[in-house]
Amino acid sequence: MGTKIEVDRFDGKRDFGLWRRRMYAILVQQKVAKALLGEKKLPDTLDPKKKDGILELAFSTLTLNLDDKVLREVSIEKTAAGIWSKLESLYMTKSLQDRIHFKGEAETTQEGYESGDVLCTSNCKSDNCWILDSGCSFHLSPNKDWFETFNESNGGQVMLGNNKSCRVNGSGTIRLRLSDGTEKLLHELRYVPELKRNLISLGTLDQMAYTFKAANGILIISRGSMIYMKGT
Incomplete structure (x- = not known):
């Protein structure tokens, strides 16, 4: 239970x-x-x-x-x-203020957030951060060179929490290397050059039958008995 x-x-x-x-x-x-x-x-x-x-x-x-x-x-x-x-x-007075932060490698920054640390990958540049987002409809990234496959197209626009609209310039797949050494492939990820963060959509994962469990400040994403990723 x-x-x-x-x-x-x-x-x-x-x-x-x-x-x-x-x-x-x-x-x-x-x-x-x-x-x-x-x-x-x-x-x-x-x-x-x-x-x-x-x-x-x-x-x-x-x-x-x-x-x-x-x-x-x-x-x-x-x-x-x-x-x-x-x-x-x-x-929601500020875009991205309430995101659930995804832990990559071990450096932190307070760049553009009202509460909580942002845990980033490698050199901790703002566009290297991956954030688990409960309000985002799609996976999004501003880093075109990270895509393993990419289809350039006019994909319409996405609206941020501050009501700013950003153009989607294509979609494809990106491979994530997690801090435990495992790799995950994100499909149908939208390329949005104006974003400052990479967003993983919890809504998209939910539609793919992943489940979420929050305990002790950690969000665990799994499907069946297999843990997919963890966020803090």
């Missing part, structure tokens, strides 16, 4: 990034995190009653974890995806 995760109701004054991270962990534990992407993102093959159950549970869980003041601010929203998006627009 899994450990029950509890969080304080968000009152608009607490650290939204930390609350958002814990709230996402609860929805993952309940197996309804996909509802944050909207009903259209749920599999077409899903039984209608099960689909309704996922959407309703995610909506009610978010609603019950908001203080009265914040709940009034999102009361017009009728879906979990709508509430999540509205909260981000109201309280």
Whole structure:
């Protein structure tokens, strides 16, 4: 039986990034995190009653974890995806401020973050950081020369947390070398030159049947009995 995760109701004054991270962990534990992407993102093959159950549970869980003041601010929203998006627009005041940091090799920096260390690979330049992101729809990177395969194209735009839009100039695969010596290949990764960080999308991994477990400040990503990666 899994450990029950509890969080304080968000009152608009607490650290939204930390609350958002814990709230996402609860929805993952309940197996309804996909509802944050909207009903259209749920599999077409899903039984209608099960689909309704996922959407309703995610909506009610978010609603019950908001203080009265914040709940009034999102009361017009009728879906979990709508509430999540509205909260981000109201309280995510800085792009990338609440990311879950992925541990590469052992140097740290405080570059552009409001809380927590950023754990980077090798020489700790800002564009060498890999960050596990619960709000990102795709894997993203500004480093074109890291791609093993690459298809240059006009891939539209992505919107950052500060409402800045950035152009996607192609997609491909990147091979990650982790601190334990293992290698992981990320597929369908978008190339966005204007980004300052490399982002690994938890939503994308969730759709690929990976599971997430948070304990003692560490996020463990696994599929079955195999651990895929860890973030701190």
